[in-house]
Amino acid sequence: MEAAMDLMRRISPKESETALSALLSLLPHHSADLLSQVDLPLQVCMDDELMKEFILCEYNRDADSYRSPWSNKYFPPLEDGTLPSGQLRKLEIEANEVFAVYCDQYYEGGVTSVYIWDDENQGFVACFLIKKDGSRTGQGRRGYLQEGSWEAIHVVEVAAEEGGTTRYCLTSTVMLSLTTENKSSGTFSLSGSIRRQMSLDLSIADGHLCNMGKMIEEMEGKLRNSLDQVYFGKTREMVCNLRPPPEGIQLRLPEN
Amino acid sequence: MADGGDEPEGPEELSNEQKTEIAKWFLTNAPDGEIQYVAKDVRTIIGNDEIYEMAATEAFPVYNKAHFVALQMPDGSGDVLITTYGELDKNTYLDPRTAQVATVDHVKQVCTKLRPANDEELPSPYIEEFRSSLDAELSKYVAETYPKGTCAIYCTKGKDTEGPGADFELVVVICAAKHSPQNFCNGSWHSIWTIEFKDDLQFVEVKGQIQVGAHYFEEGNVQLDAKNECKDSTILQSPEDCAISITNIIRHHEAEHMASLEVSSSILSRFYFIQLVQGIVLSVNFLVMQASYVNLPDTTFKDLRRKLPVTRTLFPWHNTLQFSLTRDITKELGIGK
Structure with a gap:
């Protein structure tokens, strides 16, 4: 399993689907672990009832069908598919509405879905998903990207309430890929995925959605910064190491 | 089983x-x-x-x-590059500079044996003059440009040409790699230059392919992959003069590609862009010139996710009721999506 995870961080993120299916066939007894630890590009499906797209993941799957957070129905139709309990479904509806607005404001487009379900310890788990196509032909308003996608998966484990506060444990993954292309500079492509965790004990006075939302917003900001500055900065620095700028100037490049 | x-x-x-x-x-x-x-x-x-x-x-x-893996030759005369151009058979590769043939162990990635190349494996003296002049000139360029660079020049067509009157082709391979697994990053620069000497036209055509890759994998996996192709030409002259003009062409195009890479990556990061402008005076002209193409350097990333919402304030998680209300109203008025 360790070797498999090491491979996943070496093989190009663009090949992650091929790599995962290869690992699954080699290590069938680890399939549950692999599926939960490796994140793949998100797929989208149409909710035929409300003509609205939703995102597929392990958390809204039952057999070969996926539940839409909009109509609460399975596609393709599934009789007796599992549904969240009444109270959670209420929270899920609200979360979906609010999260869609949140994404409109940050992403200026994209598809979102939120799924909420009970866990074994009287708490619940919520999964917030975003898929944005920022390419020129997709929803990139400025049109600089030949190809560009941002996909985020936020899973929040919410423990049972204890004396007015609750522990929230957030695991976030962002997968990103982008390509710019022009005649003079050729094609330039960057792809990557990063994952981070954070936990907080918060008062439930503000409500679960408010607490979870703030955590996600903070985390997304951090992840965006990391990708933007640390990761892309690092790869850039690497290139400068390979072919340093002409002498004299080189001295002024930041060390490490 | x-x-x-x-x-x-x-x-x-x-x-x-x-x-x-x-x-x-x-x-x-x-x-x-x-x-x-x-x-x-x-x-x-x-x-x-x-x-x-x-x-x-x-x-x-x-x-x-x-990946043009460079292997140290056991006699200390430098590195032999593993390339299709120098491949004699599966495990033996020509090092044109030292005129030696290296036997390699692919899996261990080491060179195990060396022997002098025989005449059939080497180009004619006429071609060798062009090749070695260019090699000498280009090696200087590579040494001063790439801290860990290696280059090799192969004759890929017309290697038995004895004198003027026939076409021939040389291929230049330049590669530089930097591996620092302890810092979770690796990078490589490869360029391949195909140089066609056209005798009837007294003309030399130069075609280049440059590929740059970098991988950073601390708590994640981010990979950069940049490719570019270019074309140029010069006139056919003496081997020494050809060597100088071809090296100039290569130097010019590689510098240009590097500069465009800096622009591309700076599009992604304004932070780095500023560092660049402060740090790399020489590329500034380039940056400014190309920056007009790309407008604000930050905008590419913005097409994926903004730093702040369109409202320019953090999202009002405390007051989300308003959204449900507006949604209800839009729904009722039938102006929803």
Whole structure:
């Protein structure tokens, strides 16, 4: 399993689907672990009832069908598919509405879905998903990207309430890929995925959605910064190491 | 099949051929400088040394040639590059500079034996003059430009041409790699320049392919892949003069590609852009020139996710009721999406 995870961080993120299916066939007894630890590009499906797209993941799957957070129905139709309990479904509806607005404001487009379900310890788990196509032909308003996608998966484990506060444990993954292309500079492509965790004990006075939302917003900001500055900065620095700028100037490049 | 014993008896047990294919896929797709790490993982996962070794024997040569792996020659006369241009057979490669033939162990990535090349393996004296002049000129450029660079020049067409009157072709391979696994990053620069000497037109055509890759994998996996192609030409002159003009062409185009890379990456990061402008005076002209193409450097990233919402304030999680209300109203008025 360790070797498999090491491979996943070496093989190009663009090949992650091929790599995962290869690992699954080699290590069938680890399939549950692999599926939960490796994140793949998100797929989208149409909710035929409300003509609205939703995102597929392990958390809204039952057999070969996926539940839409909009109509609460399975596609393709599934009789007796599992549904969240009444109270959670209420929270899920609200979360979906609010999260869609949140994404409109940050992403200026994209598809979102939120799924909420009970866990074994009287708490619940919520999964917030975003898929944005920022390419020129997709929803990139400025049109600089030949190809560009941002996909985020936020899973929040919410423990049972204890004396007015609750522990929230957030695991976030962002997968990103982008390509710019022009005649003079050729094609330039960057792809990557990063994952981070954070936990907080918060008062439930503000409500679960408010607490979870703030955590996600903070985390997304951090992840965006990391990708933007640390990761892309690092790869850039690497290139400068390979072919340093002409002498004299080189001295002024930041060390490490 | 005994597979180390811990494989479950699943209905879809893979055949050995399938396992070999998968192992080969992982090995040949390893990023620059990482095949030995990938090999270790693959060996563990496959759990069968025979299958692993079969895959490694096939995959390593492919990988070594694709990544222009440089191997130290045992006599200390420098590195021999593993390339298709210098390949005599599966395990022997020509080093044109020292006129030696190196026998290599692909899987261990070492050079095991050396012998002087024989006449059939080397170009004619006429061609060799062009080749070695260019080699001397280009080596100076590579040494001053790439801290860990290697270059080799091969004759790929018309190597037996004895004198003026026929076309021939040289291929220049420049590669530089920097591997620092302890810092979780690796990078490589490869450029291939095909130089066609056209005798009837007294003309030299230069075509280049540049590929730059970088991999950063601390708590994540981010890979950069930039490719570019270009074309240029010069007139056919004496070997020495050709060497100088071809090296100038290569120097010019590689510098240009580097500058455009800096623009591309700075599009992604305004922070870095500022560092660049402060740090790299020489590229500034370029940046300014190209920056007009790209407008604000930050905008590319913005097409994916903004730093702040369109409202320019953090999202009002405290007061989300308003959204449900507006949604209800829009729905009722029938102006929703």
